[in-house]
Amino acid sequence: MQVCVIGTGYVGLVTGVCLAQIGHQVICVDNDVEKVKLMQSGQSPIFEPGLSQMMTANMEAGRLEFTADLQVGVDRGEILFIAVGTPALPSGASDTRYVEAVARGIGQHLNGGYKVIVNKSTVPIGSGDWVRRIVLDGAAEGRSETPSFDVVSNPEFLREGSAIYDTFNPDRIVIGSSSERAIDLMQQLYAPIVTRQFAQYPDLPPVPVLVTDLTSAETIKYAANAFLATKISFINEVGNICDRVGADVTLVAKGIGLDTRIGNKFLQAGIGWGGSCFPKDVSALVHTATDYGYNAQLLKATIETNRQQRLIAIDKLQQVLKILKGKTVGLLGLTFKPDTDDLRDAPALDLIDRLTHLGAKVKAYDPLISSDCNRPDLAKITLTANAQELASGCDALVLVTEWQEFQELDYALLASLMERPTIVDGRNYLDARSLANAGFDYIGIGRPP
Numbered sequence: 001m002q003v004c005v006i007g008t009g010y011v012g013l014v015t016g017v018c019l020a021q022i023g024h025q026v027i028c029v030d031n032d033v034e035k036v037k038l039m040q041s042g043q044s045p046i047f048e049p050g051l052s053q054m055m056t057a058n059m060e061a062g063r064l065e066f067t068a069d070l071q072v073g074v075d076r077g078e079i080l081f082i083a084v085g086t087p088a089l090p091s092g093a094s095d096t097r098y099v100e101a102v103a104r105g106i107g108q109h110l111n112g113g114y115k116v117i118v119n120k121s122t123v124p125i126g127s128g129d130w131v132r133r134i135v136l137d138g139a140a141e142g143r144s145e146t147p148s149f150d151v152v153s154n155p156e157f158l159r160e161g162s163a164i165y166d167t168f169n170p171d172r173i174v175i176g177s178s179s180e181r182a183i184d185l186m187q188q189l190y191a192p193i194v195t196r197q198f199a200q201y202p203d204l205p206p207v208p209v210l211v212t213d214l215t216s217a218e219t220i221k222y223a224a225n226a227f228l229a230t231k232i233s234f235i236n237e238v239g240n241i242c243d244r245v246g247a248d249v250t251l252v253a254k255g256i257g258l259d260t261r262i263g264n265k266f267l268q269a270g271i272g273w274g275g276s277c278f279p280k281d282v283s284a285l286v287h288t289a290t291d292y293g294y295n296a297q298l299l300k301a302t303i304e305t306n307r308q309q310r311l312i313a314i315d316k317l318q319q320v321l322k323i324l325k326g327k328t329v330g331l332l333g334l335t336f337k338p339d340t341d342d343l344r345d346a347p348a349l350d351l352i353d354r355l356t357h358l359g360a361k362v363k364a365y366d367p368l369i370s371s372d373c374n375r376p377d378l379a380k381i382t383l384t385a386n387a388q389e390l391a392s393g394c395d396a397l398v399l400v401t402e403w404q405e406f407q408e409l410d411y412a413l414l415a416s417l418m419e420r421p422t423i424v425d426g427r428n429y430l431d432a433r434s435l436a437n438a439g440f441d442y443i444g445i446g447r448p449p
């Protein structure tokens with residue numbers, strides 16, 4: 001099938017590359033000419049394991065192209081994905097100006113042939129009908145007087161760091177539309193994934209496809225992320241209770257997770273959730289609820305619990321170091337999760353703010369963040385090239401991101417570089433006994449000493 005993906009951010013690029021991989025003819029459009037040139041030269045603008053290789057292989061196979069010309073993309077694609085950003089406004093609502101511009105642009109370039117316009121961006125609930133109207137407005141300004149198209153909501157459920165795996169091994173595919181023609185085309189598009197032709201376990205039953213109305217599909221995306229964020233805030237709260245009563249939250253999580261009604265995933269206590277999706281989506285859902293006259297108290301508590309949780313490592317440092325002013329704290333990891341270079345809404349940024357506010361000196365080591373990244377929010381800290389350089393002269397370390405390499409560090413060596421070796425394991429990722437044997441005072445989250 002002929003597919004056009006508009007917007008080559010995280011979601012758009014992964015979607016475009018994966019649809020090419022399953023055999024479709026894909027053209028990706030972006031209005032950033034420099035970025036398009038980079039991608040045309042076979043380089044991925046984002047870090048995602050396996051993406052670059054898959055991108056170049058599909059370009060070489062002639063199934064994947066990049067252009068800055070929306071007209072070319074709209075002419076070529078029978079299915080047009082809108083995959084541009086919907087960043088949070090200060091109010092918590094989503095900024096939909098990029099979606100609006102693309103929808104108008106599509107309308108202006110429509111030329112008679114039937115198109116399916118797919119909202120892949122996480123758009124506010126109710127956007128499907130709004131997009132339809134904007135496309136019609138655009139068409140009235142453009143060259144098509146009788147545009148023929150339908151709008152579909154097809155939310156993505158990809159995790160950064162495992163986006164390719166998630167695309168080929170989804171738990172479900174959601175297609176929201178009132179048009180049978182559009183639903184049928186979307187089912188054809190995803191058939192190779194539904195029948196698990198690219199899955200890790202091809203013998204599993206077909207992937208469930210849930211067909212809904214537009215608004216329900218849009219709500220599923222928000223509800224899924226809000227539920228996962230609430231699950232994490234819940235276990236973090238239980239962890240804080242564990243800290244006080246002397247229980248171990250990792251055992252409690254195991255014990256409740258074995259109940260299939262609860263499930264064992266997303267129950268890792270730590271220093272809170274971050275990233276480009278959970279914070280934005282939970283706030284947007286609260287905002288929508290308020291707009292429609294409902295006070296979403298549980299979701300507000302999910303956000304507030306997370307805000308407090310991000311600073312839990314500071315309480316733990318204060319218990320050991322007392323005054324933080326003049327002390328040096330080393331952060332192991334900065335990104336909001338491992339296997340990504342994404343710092344958006346990362347708990348590390350709140351930690352840095354608070355620690356520097358309290359007068360501590362902050363150093364950090366992250367495998368994918370280097371000192372030449374020139375980020376203003378990292379200007380007040382020292383980025384080191386490795387963990388040894390980080391530990392040297394530190395009063396305490398905080399493990400912020402559970403990068404695999406942090407499990408393999410020589411902690412005895414790190415301890416020898418510190419005066420009174422202390423580590424707060426913000427992800428309960430390290431083995432407490434090994435750390436103690438290496439000479440560290442080990443402090444977990446929601447675990448007894």
Ligand code: UGA
Pocket residue numbers: 122156157158159160161225228232265266267268269270271272273274275276277278336337
């Ligand atoms: C999340 C969802 O998991 C995806 O299904 C969704 O498609 C995506 O948002 C999106 O809306 O685009 P992502 O933000 O990549 O994916 O990251 P997650 O793996 O969900 O982790 C989010 C945050 O929760 C991270 O900061 C992570 O450290 C934290 N987390 C996760 C915990 O603190 N505990 C857990 O048990 C799991």
